[in-house]
Amino acid sequence: MSQAAVAGAEFEARYTIGEVAEQTGLSAHTLRWYERIGLLDHPARSHHGQRRFSDADLGWLAFLGNLRATGMPVAAMLRYTELVRTGDETRAERRQLLIEHREEVLARIRDLQTNLLVLDYKIDLYGQDCQ
Amino acid sequence: MSQAAVAGAEFEARYTIGEVAEQTGLSAHTLRWYERIGLLDHPARSHHGQRRFSDADLGWLAFLGNLRATGMPVAAMLRYTELVRTGDETRAERRQLLIEHREEVLARIRDLQTNLLVLDYKIDLYGQDCQ
């Protein structure tokens, strides 16, 4: 996840915040905010002080995107991020966190499907006759 | 949806706000708020001025619950409610609204499932070896 962890990282860091915003669908504002709250390592900077994101950063953002898309709160993503930063000894805990999150997502899907049945029924009623 | 639309409704209106909160899982605060913003008709009142909800109110709240559980924003629920209040001539529009919402929910479910695959993959990686 960290561009600093990759040898020669400064040669890979090439995307501007605008490009990353484009690719990830997050706004530049949000990318800076993610960095500020600790979801994202401080990226490399150009000699003018502008951020230059690496492929590793993009990969990490894509993974965060998966977590967000499945409804994980930012606070939980932050916790996960900090576990990653801590090191390999947290692997079991990270795995556990993901497993629990998966269970929640599965429950959410089941819940949506159940509620959808009622909607279908209602739509059916409208299609036929009154109320 | 309206207890006023049912003949003899005042004889059915029997649940206190606490009981309705209990049954619907919404807080009494939220029930009053729903009423204030127009999601709920003004319920009957006891001779002390306390709300007395009817079975019709409970049914309507259950339906609202379905909409909320499937992620419909309050503003859209409000629009639907106003269509119901307007009368039978809005039935086609209401049906259309529900159909569109159903499509969105189906898309959400597909999206969740897609993102879940990545989670599964990641969990699998943690289960095996490094990163």
Added chain:
DNA sequence: TACTGACCTTGAGTGCACTCTAAGCAAGCG
């Protein structure tokens, strides 16, 4: 040289959906 556009910072503002506060009234209980 003037302008445009992308980037920088800190800190404040937004929208949603509640959620609570404060001050007060009424019923029921020991």
Added chain:
DNA sequence: CGCTTGCTTAGAGTGCACTCAAGGTCAGTA
């Protein structure tokens, strides 16, 4: 009688996840 519980109101506060504002730097183009 005092206490608890549950209700009433209008309006303020909360938490989340952004989102924007203001004021600035810098590179490239006409």
